Amino acid sequence: MIKILFFARLQEEIGKDSLNIEKAGLTVNQLKQWLEKEHGLHSLDQTMAAVNEDYADGSEVLKEGDTVALIPPVSGG
Amino acid sequence: MIKILFFARLQEEIGKDSLNIEKAGLTVNQLKQWLEKEHGLHSLDQTMAAVNEDYADGSEVLKEGDTVALIPPVSGG
């Protein structure tokens, strides 16, 4: 099982702050594409990601038990 | 093993923010007394405690794997 944590607008778009899915073996980028298709999330290509609290790039492969945080950039100041 | 997290002045008094000890079976109050004796911490009787992020009273018995947070009251405003 993979746990996904959503921050900021993603939380509102998907209506919850986390999601558990059976998707070990996907890369971070593939996970984003899957979320766009299956859960209607938008523009995840610019969303940052962390796996188990380590900043991760799109090619990182997800393992069973990983926690993925998806972080959309915010710009306000 | 029991993990103890220290906050505020306790962190400074003991010189670290956590400690792992083999003390399952003690109550929270007994743990405080042990810390006063063995680690020179002061006035733990008024320190609040939480076990696994649940507020705990002094009679709670610690189990293997518990995380105890010790929280001295602060009053500034």
Add this chain to the structure above:
Amino acid sequence: MDTRYSRQELFSGIGKEGQKRLQEKHVLVLGAGALGSASAETLVRAGVGTLTIIDRDFVEWSNLHRQQLYTEADAEHNHPKAIAAKNRLQSINKDTTVKAYVLDAKADNLEKLVQGADVVIDGSDNFDIRFIINDLSQKYRVPWIFGAFAGSFGMSYTFLPEKTPCLQCILSTIPSSSMSCETSGIIAPAVQMTSAHQTTEALKILTDQEESLRRTLLLFDVWNTQQQSIRTDKVKKTDCPSCGKERTYPYLVHEQDTRLEVLCGRNTVQIRPPEKKEYDFNALASELKQHGNVRKNSYILICTLSDCRLAIFQDGRVLIHGTKEIDKAKHLYHRFIAKEKE
């Protein structure tokens, strides 16, 4: 077009409906120190309808590094904090009705103020007053939002009458010693963090979103970036004297003010006369001038003696700064201020 609150209304947790509700609500901020300053400013900027703020002190230079409503001019002229706070708050938002009282908060004078409020923000700096707030909160069913800090560490909890445990359930007695700004110092970011958590909870209450409240005791250290949320589900005590079935509100039992009251702390002794009195500041000033430098405004007269300083408030209180000795303080009080009385 952009309106004053347009960015706040755009936030999904508030919205236009929330903004309207906020503008009809009344907040009581107890204390105009660091937390009271920060929280009052946030809520007045946010557009709360009415804000009452009370404080017994005047602005001092050592407040300025963390108390955001005040300027050097306030410290220089010894402005009472409540008055200086009101001036700044009204220059920020004249649509909020700001009521300010220079007042030494006690059970009796707080009673009416708490009744009129939708939420009470704790901006106090001691647990004596917090246990009084706690009893009043229970008695009049007004939620209150605890906040406290020392050093870089802070904590906050939202007390909802009938729903959450009360302060008495969590701390069975007033802590006899606790870390304060006097013992551990304080950095302003820890103030802002504590206030941010308090005002966020206040915004939820003031927009009638009780279901969104945090419901945990929150601890944080801004220097080490620690944060912990502690559940309190098991803490409420059915036999609690403040919120239990047979409650007695132990901190509301009014002391009979029949004699001089003396409080110590921070190298200062406070003396309060048995009955409220009004001073003739002009007469007092011309006499005290023979003993030391005198400054005054309409709320306070300050006389600097060789080794200590007298601060005389229009409501009768006298603070003697520079000593912890009660006998010395009483001696000065009788010598300079209340010569005719016992």
Add this chain to the structure above:
Amino acid sequence: MDTRYSRQELFSGIGKEGQKRLQEKHVLVLGAGALGSASAETLVRAGVGTLTIIDRDFVEWSNLHRQQLYTEADAEHNHPKAIAAKNRLQSINKDTTVKAYVLDAKADNLEKLVQGADVVIDGSDNFDIRFIINDLSQKYRVPWIFGAFAGSFGMSYTFLPEKTPCLQCILSTIPSSSMSCETSGIIAPAVQMTSAHQTTEALKILTDQEESLRRTLLLFDVWNTQQQSIRTDKVKKTDCPSCGKERTYPYLVHEQDTRLEVLCGRNTVQIRPPEKKEYDFNALASELKQHGNVRKNSYILICTLSDCRLAIFQDGRVLIHGTKEIDKAKHLYHRFIAKEKE
């Protein structure tokens, strides 16, 4: 005896030695919006030696709910933020040297300012300028502290040249769309939280305690009380164009300002003439009065037309509020302001 900074010196992370160092340092705050306001106030209250603050905008009513240095009077008189900020900051602490510039920050005019600073605080509201700051930080080896928010969510990171990844390592391109105050709103507690994390890190840098810095990308949501610290150890790229071995500082390549520059956003078009020019505000005012209401101070002239508003800055820039259409904006610019030029 209590001195101005006594409570801050009492905090073990600062101490008397830290206070002394702080008073010798120079902070550059880029932007005087919500974050810039909050961070500048904290650092000036804390007693930093010199603070430089720059901003291109003037105070508007919709700023007041979250930008703590400003009052209704600043919005009413369209005071430039940098000037209003300086006035408030100096009333708070006249021992800090405050330098304020009404300036549209770009690579060329920032270059000198960054070189003189011990740390740069990000108070900007867009990634274009953050990528410029990032390159300047690398080029002159000055740390910068990123902060950004939207809604109730914020993030912060401390960029240390040669030690941590840089912004370009983390985000390989400027985000083309990101949540901002215009799309998601903002509540003031999220501002205070972000600023508290930024100024805490700044206090560590300014007291020479690099070893205490957080070293993680911090995310937080004040409404939901979420917080997450993300390690960035593996992120630094050796071939990064901004901090790598063969760096080119891509965001410092100066555009040649040979033609009218037009920027869009927030229902506003900004036009900057090819060369710096000074307007005769009196002449301009008497002419524009025939077309709409005109207000001015020494920095800015504002003319309200039927469906939009022109804000003309002394440095040459013109903001046309109320339209997103470049052609319409250019038309107005040529019709009213730069009639003689192409």
